Amino acid sequence: MEEGKKVQKKWYALYTKPRWEKKVTTVLERKGVEVWCPLQKIQKQWSDRKKIVEEPLFKSYVFVHILEGEKTNVLMTDGILNFVYYLGKPAIIRDEEVEVIQKYLSEKDASISIQSLGSLDENTRIKVNHGVFMDTTGTVVKGGKKKVYVKLESLEQVMIVEFPIDYLTPL
Structure with missing residues (x-):
């Protein structure tokens, strides 16, 4: 070594x-x-x-x-x-990915649903500017006004987190 x-x-x-x-x-x-x-x-x-x-x-x-x-x-x-x-x-x-999930799951009424990365089309890149996911970037998939898909790329999984649209800023 x-x-x-x-x-x-x-x-x-x-x-x-x-x-x-x-x-x-x-x-x-x-x-x-x-x-x-x-x-x-x-x-x-x-x-x-x-x-x-x-x-x-x-x-x-x-x-x-x-x-x-x-x-x-x-x-x-x-x-x-x-x-x-x-x-x-x-x-x-990455440690940061684990910490974000742990932090979110510790919140009262936390709810996350998971989808395989292969089933999603990538569209607008965004940055979350409020809450536990603050400063996290992700990809919005059209179809819902409040759903943000935050990619955990090393897992080829996507976390779907629902929160108000005004928490987001397009990149």
């Missing part, structure tokens, strides 16, 4: 078996791995009752904060299919 270069933990996205996000999180925590499975509260309706449940924000994804050398140990966890790849390498998620 070169002098002056620090070994730093990085955030990576893992692809899990369907509906295994919480199980994988528990197993990785037992292994001593720093893992994060973003959850949001959703109201479910059954024929006889309504219930608030916590569901993973990103279906079949969990995030780990690990060193390069810990990848093999993490991959050997039951329920993990692989790292999420971007440009031929395991996708590194």
